[in-house]
Amino acid sequence: MxxxxxxxxxxxxxxxxxxxxxxxxxxxxxxxxxxxxxxxxxxxxxxxxxxxxxxxxxxxxCKTIGPRLIEKDIDRLAKHFKMKPSAFIQQYVKTDEDGDFVFNTEPCPFLLPDNYCMVYENRPKACRDYxxxxxxxxxxxxxxxxxxxxxxxxxxxxxxxxxxxx
Incomplete structure (x- = not known):
């Protein structure tokens, strides 16, 4: 290659x-x-x-597609920010046309200007697997x-x- x-x-x-x-x-x-x-x-x-x-x-x-968030992702990210999962959802999450939880903005709200991930150690499973x-x-x-x-x-x-x- x-x-x-x-x-x-x-x-x-x-x-x-x-x-x-x-x-x-x-x-x-x-x-x-x-x-x-x-x-x-x-x-x-x-x-x-x-x-x-x-x-x-x-x-x-990170700039153009949003990961599907599962409950464990939301719990882990909420804990990272010392928030309740419901508050994290309210601030960062929306439901897409398939009924899945996704981030409410693109690019990812945790993408830094240098392309590093602010929550890398706690990133969603979909991000880990991509x-x-x-x-x-x-x-x-x-x-x-x-x-x-x-x-x-x-x-x-x-x-x-x-x-x-x-």
Whole structure:
């Protein structure tokens, strides 16, 4: 895999849209692979990509998409700020169109100007797991990962590398 370069969300969205058809064809092929084999390939690409890419140079995810918050996330963040969960929800959270709790602003209210996270040690599970390219059973989130190509340069490059291998 070539070195992952930072791209803005606008650039990534255009590139992802331009390559949508070929990526969808790739996804069909990948769904036919054995799950463990696909995981092994994607995990290797993930490790290789993150050996050269620093999320602090980017933070597109924190700037443009909000994590789904679960009760444990809210409790942990409220405790971090020495607030009651209800007060934390009132100040920082809204319910989205799917009925999920999400932050009420974009970029993330805890993203600092230098792209560091003010609550990094207590960040939501969705933030801890993003961009999900090191998870098991990757075949289950191929379509979500394709959508994440619009936000994360690493996911975009992983899909581009997969195209060269399949």
């Amino acid at each position: 070539k070195k992952v370069e930072y791209k803005t969300p606008v650039e990534l969205k255009l590139l992802t849209e331009r390559k949508r058809r070929e990526t969808q064809q790739l996804i069909k092929k990948l769904k036919k692979l054995k799950s463990k084999k696909l995981d092994e390939i994607v995990h290797n690409l993930h490790d290789e990509a993150f050996s050269t890419f620093d999320c602090l140079d980017c933070a597109n995810c 961009p999900h390219t090191d998870r098991n059973r990757f075949h289950q989130i191929l379509n979500l990962s394709h959508k994440n190509c619009e936000t994360c340069p690493v996911v975009y490059e992983i899909f581009e590398s997969l195209k060269h291998n399949f």
